[in-house]
Amino acid sequence: MGSKAKLSLVEALLAEQEPRACVVLALRWLSRHAGVERAVCAMVDGENGRLTGATGMGLSLAAVDAFSLDLGDRTHPLIIALDGGEPVAFRDSGQTLPRPFETPLGNAPFHAIPLAGTGNAPGIGLLLVSGGDSPLIEDVQWAADLLANRLAALQYNRAQIDDRRHRRERSWLFSIINAVTDPILLTDADGRIMIANAGAERLLTTEEDQSEGRRRAVALNNMLFSATLFNSGGGAASQELVLVDPSEGQELLFEVLRAPVRLRPGEPGHVSVLRNVTDLRRASEEIEENLRRLRLAEAATRAERDRLDLTLNSVFDPVLVTDPEGKIVRMNPPAERMFTVPPGSGGEEVERRVRINDAVFTSFVSNLYAGQSQLWRGELNLLDPETGAPAPFEAFSGTVLSKQGEQTAAVTILHDLTEALEKAQLYEQVKHHSEELRERVREATAELAEQNELLRRQAFQLEQASAMKSQFLANVSHELRTPLNAIMGYTHLLLEGVSGEVSRAQRDKLARVDANARHLLAVINDLLDIARIESGKMPLQVDRVRLPELIDEVMSEVEPVIAGTQLEVSRALSPDLPEIETDRQKVKQIVLNLLSNALKFTPQGAVAIRLDYDREADEIAVAVSDTGIGIAEENQKTIFEAFEQANSSYARRQGGTGLGLSICRRLAQLLDGRITLVSRLGEGSTFTLFLPRQERGI
Amino acid sequence: MSEVEAPAAPLVLVVDDVDHGREIFAEYLEFRGFRVATAADGLEALEKAFELRPNVILMDLSLPGIDGWEATRRLKQDERTRDIPVIALTAHALASAHEKAREVGCSAVVTKPCPPKELEQEVRRQLAAIPNTEDKT
Numbered sequence: 001m002g003s004k005a006k007l008s009l010v011e012a013l014l015a016e017q018e019p020r021a022c023v024v025l026a027l028r029w030l031s032r033h034a035g036v037e038r039a040v041c042a043m044v045d046g047e048n049g050r051l052t053g054a055t056g057m058g059l060s061l062a063a064v065d066a067f068s069l070d071l072g073d074r075t076h077p078l079i080i081a082l083d084g085g086e087p088v089a090f091r092d093s094g095q096t097l098p099r100p101f102e103t104p105l106g107n108a109p110f111h112a113i114p115l116a117g118t119g120n121a122p123g124i125g126l127l128l129v130s131g132g133d134s135p136l137i138e139d140v141q142w143a144a145d146l147l148a149n150r151l152a153a154l155q156y157n158r159a160q161i162d163d164r165r166h167r168r169e170r171s172w173l174f175s176i177i178n179a180v181t182d183p184i185l186l187t188d189a190d191g192r193i194m195i196a197n198a199g200a201e202r203l204l205t206t207e208e209d210q211s212e213g214r215r216r217a218v219a220l221n222n223m224l225f226s227a228t229l230f231n232s233g234g235g236a237a238s239q240e241l242v243l244v245d246p247s248e249g250q251e252l253l254f255e256v257l258r259a260p261v262r263l264r265p266g267e268p269g270h271v272s273v274l275r276n277v278t279d280l281r282r283a284s285e286e287i288e289e290n291l292r293r294l295r296l297a298e299a300a301t302r303a304e305r306d307r308l309d310l311t312l313n314s315v316f317d318p319v320l321v322t323d324p325e326g327k328i329v330r331m332n333p334p335a336e337r338m339f340t341v342p343p344g345s346g347g348e349e350v351e352r353r354v355r356i357n358d359a360v361f362t363s364f365v366s367n368l369y370a371g372q373s374q375l376w377r378g379e380l381n382l383l384d385p386e387t388g389a390p391a392p393f394e395a396f397s398g399t400v401l402s403k404q405g406e407q408t409a410a411v412t413i414l415h416d417l418t419e420a421l422e423k424a425q426l427y428e429q430v431k432h433h434s435e436e437l438r439e440r441v442r443e444a445t446a447e448l449a450e451q452n453e454l455l456r457r458q459a460f461q462l463e464q465a466s467a468m469k470s471q472f473l474a475n476v477s478h479e480l481r482t483p484l485n486a487i488m489g490y491t492h493l494l495l496e497g498v499s500g501e502v503s504r505a506q507r508d509k510l511a512r513v514d515a516n517a518r519h520l521l522a523v524i525n526d527l528l529d530i531a532r533i534e535s536g537k538m539p540l541q542v543d544r545v546r547l548p549e550l551i552d553e554v555m556s557e558v559e560p561v562i563a564g565t566q567l568e569v570s571r572a573l574s575p576d577l578p579e580i581e582t583d584r585q586k587v588k589q590i591v592l593n594l595l596s597n598a599l600k601f602t603p604q605g606a607v608a609i610r611l612d613y614d615r616e617a618d619e620i621a622v623a624v625s626d627t628g629i630g631i632a633e634e635n636q637k638t639i640f641e642a643f644e645q646a647n648s649s650y651a652r653r654q655g656g657t658g659l660g661l662s663i664c665r666r667l668a669q670l671l672d673g674r675i676t677l678v679s680r681l682g683e684g685s686t687f688t689l690f691l692p693r694q695e696r697g698i
Numbered sequence: 699m700s701e702v703e704a705p706a707a708p709l710v711l712v713v714d715d716v717d718h719g720r721e722i723f724a725e726y727l728e729f730r731g732f733r734v735a736t737a738a739d740g741l742e743a744l745e746k747a748f749e750l751r752p753n754v755i756l757m758d759l760s761l762p763g764i765d766g767w768e769a770t771r772r773l774k775q776d777e778r779t780r781d782i783p784v785i786a787l788t789a790h791a792l793a794s795a796h797e798k799a800r801e802v803g804c805s806a807v808v809t810k811p812c813p814p815k816e817l818e819q820e821v822r823r824q825l826a827a828i829p830n831t832e833d834k835t
Contacts, residue, residue: 474792478760481789482716485811489722492814498729521811528791539793 005033013150026147027057034139037131040104044124063104082126087113105130115148183274191226217246253278318414324407326365353383368397392417466535473531480524488517526659533666540583554591561599568606577613581694586667593660594624594687602628620691627684640665709733711752713743715761726814740764747779754824759788767802774803783824
């Protein structure tokens with residue numbers, strides 16, 4: 001055959017990198033140039049210990065795939081041929097072989113050519129060929145050697161590449177498993193550790209130079225770990241394992257995850273992953289503790305919020321809490337009244353007012369968030385949603401800051417100013433009135449002080465004048481009495497005949513002198529009485545007085561006068577007359593005076609004295625009535641004045657001084673009583689003395 | 699006076715600084731049968747009283763020098779005159795003057811003007827009140 005054909009195969013094989021493609025090229029070349037009709041190339045599978053059909057020519061794929069021999073079967077003719085290293089020709093497989101075997105080539109005679117490895121290496125495969133009458137066996141041998149060389153070279157390159165790749169991958173794998181902090185271990189069926197990552201080594205392996213304590217800890221860990229291997233029952237269920245940290249000495253809790261693996265055919269093993277759950281347990285405990293605290297805090301917060309709600313609800317003023325966007329997040333009932341539409345009572349007006357209020361409030365709160373100040377005060381003119389009446393409020397806002405100093409909320413309290421404004425107005429009015437009043441009081445006080453001063457001066461002057469008057473009257477009285485004494489004395493001497501007998505005419509005239517002297521004396525005595533009463537120097541002697549006895553005395557004293565008249569004199573005393581507290585002498589003087597007057601001014605008819613007790617007013621009435629000349633109405637008011645006598649000429653005839661009633665009235669006043677008069681001219685008069693039953697105190 | 703023999707009539711000492719006052723009562727009492735001595739002031743009244751030991755003294759209160767109250771007080775302090783009743787005779791109408799007179803020892807107070815007849819009655823009342831003295835008139 002030509003060298004050109006051989007060269008083409010060499011070039012083709014060198015250009016091809018893929019072993020299977022090289023085999024196909026070689027088989028095609030044999031069919032074209034060496035008369036081979038059918039062929040099978042089987043390759044040694046060192047890993048599985050078999051010789052397996054790889055590529056065929058002129059055969060079915062299934063037949064090629066089915067071809068597989070055990071390399072350990074040393075008596076098989078093809079295994080012997082592979083090991084022999086030389087081509088073997090099988091003429092008739094059924095008859096000439098020490099034991100029958102089958103090939104994909106069938107019963108036709110074939111050649112088995114081993115594909116030798118490089119150097120002393122074992123054969124890498126076996127080429128079986130058959131064809132025609134006589135295949136050019138030498139060319140087949142050449143092509144088989146060439147293919148074997150090419151395959152061996154390719155296999156060597158591939159092995160080297162694979163080896164590098166394996167080593168690299170191995171180092172990556174170790175990096176990976178070492179990077180896993182959880183200990184990872186591969187153990188064989190006896191529990192021996194085949195592979196351990198760094199985490200596992202730290203717990204389970206030791207070196208010579210390490211401390212006794214650490215070695216003991218590691219030994220203990222190994223025992224504990226082995227125990228789990230054999231207690232697991234081979235399942236993949238997770239277990240808990242407690243180991244000792246050899247360097248720290250503290251207990252570590254692991255969860256063991258275990259998966260069975262096959263180390264080699266027939267050699268089972270286990271991969272164990274120890275997940276350190278110590279921290280997890282601690283973390284879990286911490287989480288539980290935190291959860292518990294959280295719940296407590298939540299409960300406390302809820303209680304706090306409830307309390308806050310209660311507090312807010314108990315505040316009479318509206319209180320609102322807003323978030324940083326100005327949205328109302330919480331409010332108490334008074335605030336709700338201003339800022340929400342009550343359900344059911346809608347009405348567009350109410351909604352409109354609530355919207356206005358909300359806008360006013362939002363604008364106020366936005367100031368607060370915009371400003372730097374934490375406190376804000378302002379006045380809001382809101383509307384009462386129900387009535388639409390203006391509702392002025394004073395607003396106080398404060399922002400609530402988080403620990404980081406962010407504004408988280410704002411609390412606003414509204415204070416109703418309506419009342420305050422009304423009060424302020426009222427206060428102004430009151431103040432105004434008060435000022436006016438004060439001014440008036442000041443004026444009045446000044447005037448009073450002035451008048452007081454005037455009065456005091458007048459009182460002093462009056463007192464002085466009164467004292468002087470009293471002294472003057474006393475002196476006058478004394479100085480009048482002395483000459484009067486002479487007049488009356490000498491008159492008496494003459495009348496008594498001390499200086500000899502007097503004629504009848506002389507006696508009459510001396511009697512006139514005496515009568516006038518006596519009248520003058522009476523006037524002087526009455527004047528002195530008035531002076532004493534007015535100057536407060538009339539002493540009172542208050543006693544219990546029985547009025548019937550007193551009336552008896554008065555009657556007996558006037559008896560001579562009555563006897564000289566034709567008058568009918570009667571008296572009527574009420575049976576329930578009480579004793580009274582008064583000055584007996586003064587009462588007697590008054591009654592005597594009134595009765596004397598009645599007798600004097602009643603030419604004819606009757607005089608009656610009547611005593612009654614008014615229980616309700618607790619006073620005594622002593623009424624003296626007559627049917628006398630009476631007193632004209634115009635004179636009734638002045639009748640009690642000094643020297644006033646209604647009918648002067650008549651009175652003078654009767655010998656009155658004109659001072660009697662004046663003294664009576666003054667004495668009655670001195671006794672807390674009074675004298676009244678009822679009279680008609682020509683018909684008669686009734687004078688009534690009223691006296692309190694008890695002295696009211698002077 | 700000289701015509702009356704013992705037993706002598708009661709002696710009345712009339713004391714008054716006013717002449718007519720003295721004269722009226724003295725004349726009237728003599729007319730009525732009394733023996734009468736007079737004094738015009740307090741000092742004279744005391745001298746006459748000690749000397750004459752009258753049965754009754756009529757004493758005006760307003761006197762120059764020793765007044766009637768003082769004179770009476772002294773008379774009542776002296777053993778010789780202590781028991782002689784003194785009738786105060788005054789133109790003072792105020793109660794205070796009367797009370798003061800009773801305080802110093804006057805047995806009675808008579809206000810002037812007083813009819814001589816009434817005065818005689820008072821003198822006789824006082825004489826009747828004295829033991830061992832008989833009204834001889």
